[in-house]
Amino acid sequence: MLDVPAKPAARFITFEGGEGVGKSTQVKRLLVRLNRMDIEAVRTREPGGTPKAEAVRAFILQGRSESWGAGAEAVLFAAARYDHVSSLIAPSLNSGKWVISDRFHDSTRAYQGLTGGVDDKLIRGLETLALDGHQPDITFILDMDPAVAFARVNNREIEKALAETGDRFEKEDLEWHRRLRQAFLAIGKANPERCVVLPAGQSEDALEQEIWDTLNRRFPELEAKAG
Numbered sequence: 001m002l003d004v005p006a007k008p009a010a011r012f013i014t015f016e017g018g019e020g021v022g023k024s025t026q027v028k029r030l031l032v033r034l035n036r037m038d039i040e041a042v043r044t045r046e047p048g049g050t051p052k053a054e055a056v057r058a059f060i061l062q063g064r065s066e067s068w069g070a071g072a073e074a075v076l077f078a079a080a081r082y083d084h085v086s087s088l089i090a091p092s093l094n095s096g097k098w099v100i101s102d103r104f105h106d107s108t109r110a111y112q113g114l115t116g117g118v119d120d121k122l123i124r125g126l127e128t129l130a131l132d133g134h135q136p137d138i139t140f141i142l143d144m145d146p147a148v149a150f151a152r153v154n155n156r157e158i159e160k161a162l163a164e165t166g167d168r169f170e171k172e173d174l175e176w177h178r179r180l181r182q183a184f185l186a187i188g189k190a191n192p193e194r195c196v197v198l199p200a201g202q203s204e205d206a207l208e209q210e211i212w213d214t215l216n217r218r219f220p221e222l223e224a225k226a227g
């Protein structure tokens with residue numbers, strides 16, 4: 001037998017939290033780190049990630065499903081997720097690529113479930129169908145006071161307004177976003193084997209390092225590869 005080192009398992013990593021906490025920034029930084037180590041990784045997002053799921057994203061975020069209610073919206077997010085998992089996430093992991101997703105099923109739990117009042121049985125049932133066993137290996141929940149996160153997003157909001165787009169979930173009031181924050185914290189607490197809650201008020205560099213250190217501790221094959 002040839003003495004070929006075993007290829008490390010591909011990992012599925014998700015980033016969660018409220019608006020403007022720095023998810024997209026850290027997803028991009030993690031991709032750079034992984035690529036530097038010659039680890040092939042796919043960057044994706046929810047809602048979206050595939051053409052069909054992006055169509056659902058546009059429909060929901062432009063507010064066209066708002067009158068349908070949170071339950072029907074949970075079904076729409078799950079439909080998008082079903083395509084995302086079956087057409088992109090599962091095939092990528094099966095071919096050895098890591099997958100890094102900006103939001104995933106915890107966003108449905110937090111926005112539609114815990115904050116939106118949709119019954120937990122529906123949320124769990126949809127999750128079972130859409131994930132088909134593809135739970136993330138690790139989920140980073142970036143946590144900070146939404147008032148501070150909003151100040152960060154202000155510039156981005158102006159850009160969005162100029163582009164004549166709008167994300168209706170970003171328009172909810174501060175009190176609603178404080179409940180959303182508690183929802184993500186509750187998810188973190190209930191799933192300590194998968195979720196890592198990190199303070200997102202620190203600098204981009206410091207947060208990137210904390211994420212990297214956590215991954216190295218959690219996945220020893222990363223540390224071994226770095227030598």
Ligand SMILES: Nc1ncnc2c1ncn2[C@@H]1O[C@H](COP(=O)(O)OP(=O)(O)O)[C@@H](O)[C@H]1O
Nearest residue numbers: 019020021022023024025026152153202203204
């Ligand atoms: N740690 C940080 N400190 C200060 N500003 C940040 C930090 N992380 C991200 N930002 C800025 O905050 C805004 C929102 O970040 P972004 O990554 O888009 O958040 P999210 O994807 O969670 O909505 C961007 O303008 C980004 O440059």
Ligand SMILES: Cc1cn([C@H]2C[C@H](O)[C@@H](COP(=O)(O)OP(=O)(O)O)O2)c(=O)[nH]c1=O
Nearest residue numbers: 018019020046047077103107108111169170
């Ligand atoms: C994936 C997902 C997102 N959402 C919401 C969260 C966001 O407000 C919006 C996604 O918009 P996005 O622009 O990606 O928000 P952010 O930059 O804050 O990540 O959709 C849900 O309500 N349920 C879900 O299952």
